[in-house]
Amino acid sequence: MLIGFIGLGNMGRPMALNLIKNGHELVVNDVIPVAVEELVKAGARAGETPAVVAGQVDVLITMLPNAAIVAGVMAGEKGVFAGARPGLVVIDMSSVGPGDSRKMATLAAQKQIAYLDAPVSGGVSGARAGKLTIMVGGPEEVFNQVKPVLECLGAKIYHVGESGAGDAVKVVNNLLLGINMAAVAEALVLGAKAGLKPEVMWEIIGSSSGQSYAFQAKVPNFVLPGRFEPGFAIDLQAKDLDLALQTARENDVPLMLGGLARQVYALARARGLGSQDIAAVIKVWEEAAGVEVRHDPQG
Numbered sequence: 358m359l360i361g362f363i364g365l366g367n368m369g370r371p372m373a374l375n376l377i378k379n380g381h382e383l384v385v386n387d388v389i390p391v392a393v394e395e396l397v398k399a400g401a402r403a404g405e406t407p408a409v410v411a412g413q414v415d416v417l418i419t420m421l422p423n424a425a426i427v428a429g430v431m432a433g434e435k436g437v438f439a440g441a442r443p444g445l446v447v448i449d450m451s452s453v454g455p456g457d458s459r460k461m462a463t464l465a466a467q468k469q470i471a472y473l474d475a476p477v478s479g480g481v482s483g484a485r486a487g488k489l490t491i492m493v494g495g496p497e498e499v500f501n502q503v504k505p506v507l508e509c510l511g512a513k514i515y516h517v518g519e520s521g522a523g524d525a526v527k528v529v530n531n532l533l534l535g536i537n538m539a540a541v542a543e544a545l546v547l548g549a550k551a552g553l554k555p556e557v558m559w560e561i562i563g564s565s566s567g568q569s570y571a572f573q574a575k576v577p578n579f580v581l582p583g584r585f586e587p588g589f590a591i592d593l594q595a596k597d598l599d600l601a602l603q604t605a606r607e608n609d610v611p612l613m614l615g616g617l618a619r620q621v622y623a624l625a626r627a628r629g630l631g632s633q634d635i636a637a638v639i640k641v642w643e644e645a646a647g648v649e650v651r652h653d654p655q656g
Contacts, residue, residue, distance in 0.1 A: 359413065378509075410437070420451055427449060477489040480587075559576055571635075591632070591637060621641060
C-alpha cells in the first residue's frame, strides 16, 4: 500500500520510519527540508506539496501541530483536497478539537475522500517503539480498512465513534492528565512544607487512594530526581487544555478545574518552563512555598 505522510516532527518522524520498517512505501512532505531528506534516505519519496502527495497515495497520514495548520494542509491552495483522487483515506493523527475534525471531514466528503481523526497517546517514546495508543473517530468500515496501517504505529487501537470522537477522547484524557499533574504538584509541595520527606510521601501515597498515573509516572522519574526533560512538555499540555476549554465552550459545559489548571500551566510557561516535562509544573509551587520536593537515593 502506498502511504503519504505529512508532518515529520518529533512524533511524525519515528511514526513514518515505522511504516517503512513494516514494508510500506511512503511519499512524505514537511515544511522543513532536512526532515524530508532524512526520510528519503530511509527509503521514502518526497512530495513537493500536500496536493502532490495526495495525488499519488491510497492512504494519507498527517501529524501536525494544531488545527490551523491541519486546515491549511487539507484545504489550502496546494493542499490535500486539491490534489486527492476520490477514494483517498485521510488519517489525521494531530491533536485538534472534535469540532475542527468534523469540519475537515465534511469538506473531505465533498471531494469523495474518507476522513478519520486518530490522535495518539504515548509520546515520542511510544512513537519510536510503535506502541502508541490510537483513538479513531469516523466510519467504522474505513477504520477496518486502514487498521493494518495503524497497527504499524500503535499497540492499542480503538474505534471510538463517529467523526470527532477520537479527538474528544484525547481531549478528555489529557484534561484529566493536566489536572492530575497540577494536583500532584500542589499536594507534594504542601507535604514538604509541612515537614514530610518526599520519599515517605512517594511510598505511602503510591499505595493509597491519592495515587494516579501522574503520580506513579512523574514523581519517581521526574520530580524526585529533579530531571525534567520531556516526556510530555508543558507547552503541549497547555495546548491540550486549550482544546478542552474550546470543546467545553462548543458544548456549553462548565470546566472550572480545567480552567484553573490552564492558569497553572500559563504560570509555568511564563517562568520559561514550557519545553520541560509537565512534572516541572511543581516548580511553580516550590518557588511560592520556598521548598523543593527532591530525593536522591544515592545521596
